[in-house]
Amino acid sequence: MSQQDQTISQSPLDRLEASSGSKLGPGELGVVLARAGVGKTACLVQFALDAQERGLNVFHVSVGDDLERVQSWYKTLFEDRLIDARLNEREAPALTGKRIFHTFPNNNIRAEKLDAALEVYSQHTQFSPDVIIVDGFDWTESTVRAASKIGALKALAARHSATLWMTAQTHRESGSPPAGLLHAPCTAYSELIEMALGLIPNGEQVGIGLFKAPNSPEVLTDPALVVLQRDTMRIASAMGEKSHVKLPSKVCTLLSGGAGGAEEAFGKCAEQYGVQEINYSFAGRPVVRDRGLVLLNAAQLAQGKVGDRYLQEHMQRNFPKTPLFQKVLQSIWHEVNTANQVFVVGLILENGTVKGGTGWAAELAKHLKKSLHVFDQERRAWFTWSDDAWVEESDARIRARRFTGTGTRDLSQQGREAIEALFERSFA
Incomplete structure (x- = not known):
């Protein structure tokens, strides 16, 4: 031929x-x-x-x-x-x-x-x-x-x-x-x-x-x-086949929230490596990163609305019902919805969820069938969600054009180094 x-x-x-x-x-x-x-x-x-x-x-x-x-x-x-x-x-x-x-x-x-x-x-x-x-x-x-x-x-x-x-x-x-x-x-x-x-x-x-x-x-x-x-738009020769191409940083976009801690660290690394950045927030919420800042209006926030019962069933715990916290959860939907990969830094609990409000990003990723990766700060390792279980991984990499980077505000030194190493492995 x-x-x-x-x-x-x-x-x-x-x-x-x-x-x-x-x-x-x-x-x-x-x-x-x-x-x-x-x-x-x-x-x-x-x-x-x-x-x-x-x-x-x-x-x-x-x-x-x-x-x-x-x-x-x-x-x-x-x-x-x-x-x-x-x-x-x-x-x-x-x-x-x-x-x-x-x-x-x-x-x-x-x-x-x-x-x-x-x-x-x-x-x-x-x-x-x-x-x-x-x-x-x-x-x-x-x-x-x-x-x-x-x-x-x-x-x-x-x-x-x-x-x-x-x-x-x-x-x-x-x-x-x-x-x-x-x-x-x-x-x-x-x-x-x-x-x-x-x-x-x-x-x-x-x-x-x-x-x-x-x-x-x-x-x-x-x-x-x-x-x-998905990443190359070439015809897939087999079902489930993944691309082997390494995407340059210039064509990638970080989706985050611009908050302190893990999101700030993700944003700094994105800027260092030339990755585009979109930070979703809303009026009245302080941010530490305004690069690519998008302030969501009431109608846009409503797209990510989640019922209290659904949230309790999936997270197996209660969250504050304050308007501010509800808006935070709604903005997280925008961070995850169009991403192909989701990276979270925090703590994996015994019930399989991730601690804190950040855990909602992980649960959304599961529900939307995104490629999900969590760095557990206590175990000091990356884990990926596979077949309804957490599996430790030694080579977490950014392989998607649009990816979420979020996590705890209480970022440890190990968590910061994990984010920096993630970007280095992916783009250096």
């Missing part, structure tokens, strides 16, 4: 196109929809690498993202292809298609600016795009304004005989769309979108489904899924 044939057989986009009997044409728009942290950027980078191996040129436009982070994705996922094919860099297939990056610091993206940039690239490097990627487009603008931008981008792609791909972030609370329409935020733009792909997380893997195909007005609600590795 030739390298190009192997690429095609391993391309999720090719499989989905083959199943529908159609593919995007020049000036047509494909959108990858998913919740935060599921893998929209990685998915489009894989599409771009597939295109380059076929000799096609890729113009990657990143909105509101760091250029180094985007480049890290290409480097990491290409190296993963070498490992998967058991090749070294000298034996690697040439990416014969060119790739150019262009960034916008905010959503002030304009098709005419991109057109002017492409004209410069054409004159100086003879570059003409076959695939245009726009990652980070803001779909929450007014419908008229957003539709105008989308239409202009499609016209730009058509003038260059290129296909256009974009990403869109969905939200759990948006609910199901009306019949025949795409999920929010793309509902109002369904007629402008020729192809819609959805990413659906499932443990260590992600399913990618074709919700709308070119040349078909039908929007599917339950399409067949191609199973991918």
Whole structure:
């Protein structure tokens, strides 16, 4: 089998196109929809690498993202292809298609600016795009304004005989769309979108489904899924298969609460290694870290509301019923909900729960079937939750793009060193 044939057989986009009997044409728009942290950027980078191996040129436009982070994705996922094919860099297939990056610091993206940039690239490097990627487009603008931008981008792609791909972030609370329409935020733009792909997380893997195909007005609600590795968006060859790629720190995000103790230590390490950081809190709660601070409003806090009975049954103890403590528990839901791994520093109790309010993060991780790791400060060891039991582990590592880092405010020296060693093993 030739390298190009192997690429095609391993391309999720090719499989989905083959199943529908159609593919995007020049000036047509494909959108990858998913919740935060599921893998929209990685998915489009894989599409771009597939295109380059076929000799096609890729113009990657990143909105509101760091250029180094985007480049890290290409480097990491290409190296993963070498490992998967058991090749070294000298034996690697040439990416014969060119790739150019262009960034916008905010959503002030304009098709005419991109057109002017492409004209410069054409004159100086003879570059003409076959695939245009726009990652980070803001779909929450007014419908008229957003539709105008989308239409202009499609016209730009058509003038260059290129296909256009974009990403869109969905939200759990948006609910199901009306019949025949795409999920929010793309509902109002369904007629402008020729192809819609959805990413659906499932443990260590992600399913990618074709919700709308070119040349078909039908929007599917339950399409067949191609199973991918969660961190690389490559086709998984076996159920439960885990990725062997080591993610660079630039593409990872720490989800935490910005409190003192363990959360402060996680945040300091994240900043040291160039990991992005989001700290969820709320008005009236003091924080020691404001890097990536997100203050949750009442409606957002309510998403993480938990009943007293449910909490008592799962934690097997009572917690304060004060409004402040209830908000703390609700904010913890945001720290855990979109994470793929959860790291907690504290004390594992005899009943299998973790001591204190921090224990709610661990219980949420169990309930949501996240990869859960706890450093027990008394036993001075990491433990992972596996088959309904704690199992000691000697090599805890950050292997996910989005991970939770939380724990006790009473952080011991051993706990601090465990966090620092975790980051060193993962990113040094």
